[in-house]
Amino acid sequence: QDSKKVLIVYYSQSGSTQQMAQSIYEGAKAVEGVIATILPIDKVQEEMLLESDAIIIGSPVYNANIAPAVMEFINSWPFEGKPMKNKLGAAFSTGGGISIGEELVLQNLIQAMLIQGMIIAGGDETESAFGASGVTGEAPFDKKELDEIFLKKGYGLGKRVAELCKSFN
Numbered sequence: 221q222d223s224k225k226v227l228i229v230y231y232s233q234s235g236s237t238q239q240m241a242q243s244i245y246e247g248a249k250a251v252e253g254v255i256a257t258i259l260p261i262d263k264v265q266e267e268m269l270l271e272s273d274a275i276i277i278g279s280p281v282y283n284a285n286i287a288p289a290v291m292e293f294i295n296s297w298p299f300e301g302k303p304m305k306n307k308l309g310a311a312f313s314t315g316g317g318i319s320i321g322e323e324l325v326l327q328n329l330i331q332a333m334l335i336q337g338m339i340i341a342g343g344d345e346t347e348s349a350f351g352a353s354g355v356t357g358e359a360p361f362d363k364k365e366l367d368e369i370f371l372k373k374g375y376g377l378g379k380r381v382a383e384l385c386k387s388f389n
């Protein structure tokens with residue numbers, strides 16, 4: 221059986237969503253027989269999307285919405301013939317404050333992937349049921365590094381998606 225390919229893609233202006241992406245990558249690559257790749261959205265080529273078995277997408281919260289660059293990225297995906305259908309998808313986000321958009325962004329990313337016909341997975345715990353999200357600007361989480369509590373959700377999401385990928389044929 222060929223190795224399964226998990227692609228982790230993100231947009232990040234100030235590095236927090238990138239930190240979350242990195243923890244997801246660590247979780248995914250810990251699974252044997254899975255090739256994990258991590259890339260900012262502007263480096264993703266269509267061919268990479270098409271050859272991936274799973275795509276995990278991350279966006280910062282911008283005015284309680286997906287960052288426009290991430291939405292543009294998803295809007296650019298091929299749709300004719302639904303080539304993304306039945307790929308596994310998952311979402312992550314970081315937001316400045318608690319409950320001012322993180323969850324909305326996860327939901328919107330999930331909905332966009334469902335339009336593409338993808339199969340959606342959440343994280344490995346109830347606390348990451350819609351994907352992995354983290355708070356970056358409100359106390360006590362207003363530190364340079366993303367808090368361990370959020371990085372752990374990211375790791376668990378990456379690992380779960382990679383394991384699910386392996387169990388799919």
Ligand SMILES: Cc1cc2nc3c(=O)[nH]c(=O)nc-3n(C[C@H](O)[C@H](O)[C@H](O)COP(=O)(O)O)c2cc1C
Nearest residue numbers: 232233234235236237280281283284314315316317
């Ligand atoms: C234009 C703009 C709008 C934002 N709107 C929100 C918001 O509505 N809710 C929120 O929680 N954070 C908001 N933030 C904060 C970012 O989501 C937060 O700092 C995030 O962690 C940045 O991710 P990055 O470091 O990967 O760029 C906003 C930031 C910017 C630049």
